[in-house]
Amino acid sequence: MAFLRSIRPDEDFEVVHGRALTLRQPAPADYTAWAELRSASRAHLTPWEPTWSPDDLSRAMYRRRLRAYAKDIHNDVSYPYFIFENTTGTLLGGVTLSNVRRGSAQTASLGYWMGAPYAGRGHMREAVAMLLPMAFNALRLHRIEAATMLKNFASMRVLESVGFQREGLAHGYLKINGRWEDHLLYARLAEGPSSGTSELGG
Secondary structure: OHHHOOOOOOOOOOEEEOOOEEEEOOOHHHHHHHHHHHHHOHHHHHHHOOOOOOOOOOHHHHHHHHHHHHHHHHOOOOEEEEEEEOOOOOEEEEEEEEEEEOOOOOEEEEEEEEOHHHOOOOHHHHHHHHHHHHHHOOOOOOEEEEEEEOOOHHHHHHHHHOOOEEEEEEEEEEEEOOEEEEEEEEEEEOOEOOOOOOOOOO
């Protein structure tokens, strides 16, 4: 059955253009901007991310990341993007669709990060809003899932502003900054927000 096989994109998915932002898959030439932004944002990002390795920002590690990204894209497993401001070309952060499941699921997980100098300006909301049509059309996904730590109110606002609905609480869901953390689970369907009632209200 063709439906149960992996579904490759039938449209251009490498670059997503928006009014103020562009989403583009990471390239070797992005290393310096990426490393500088991540380094400057370390204190801002580490409370919300898995523990960074000692060589996390090295050029060699970046090259390994690019190889892993290329393999994941080829295998229809993950689709990473960097977020750039259109007027200046500045790298602002990143957004990724990962853990793509095909067959009867047609689902992926959404993750993102924003550099400290650009946080709180609405850029991530726009980036996620840009990514969703590509995910539902070019990648033909049915459901996008996301999870956020209980105190990450900025992330909750991003998700809820683009139609994600809260579905429940997952205890010890991800190991973040060296600790297993509870997360709120969110999802958005291709046809729009689910009409179901949130387990946690709101």
